[in-house]
Amino acid sequence: DAGVIQSPRHEVTEMGQEVTLRCKPISGHNSLFWYRQTMMRGLELLIYFNNNVPIDDSGMPEDRFSAKMPNASFSTLKIQPSEPRDSAVYFCASSPHGQAGYGYTFGSGTRLTVV
């Protein structure tokens, strides 16, 4: 299995631009998670999907952030408009439902820099 695949690996964009991060979870995994990692705040859970349905988006910072999972093999995290404080590493993780932290497989992350 290729694991959780995220793209792009690096993204540099100007403030105000729209940014779209992509994630392909492991086939058969029912749960998908988007995390954000910064030095100041550590690893924060942004949103969690189960069977393609958003279950908990309480971690999404504000309306500028949106996430979708149109099917079991693809998810996007969109920031519009982007701001310098959005600069972080964004991770996607997937797991078989019910196996929580034991079953998490993380992608390699997307390093976002907003200038």
Add this chain to the structure above:
Amino acid sequence: SQELEQSPQSLIVQEGKNLTINCTSSKTLYGLYWYKQKYGEGLIFLMMLQKGGEEKSHEKITAKLDEKKQQSSLHITASQPSHAGIYLCGADNFQTSYDKVIFGPGTSLSVIP
């Protein structure tokens, strides 16, 4: 909400030395997970602890969960450069049935050859 604290924040040790990283929860833990993150990469699952007093080992890494299930420690014996990275503890959000994990701030480990 669940909060996890880790200590120390960072650690620099000589190769061959033993070390311990601690994780403390503000609430009783349902499940405690240890992950390792190599710099610039995603997290890799190490171990899961669920029972009070439980102890698990993998190669030279041992993790323990105290009886009250509010504190866990990760011990590395005879550290090697390959152990370098960031170690994060995570816990289930046991207040709901969701299987999401909240992570601690991490401990950065450097091992000097």
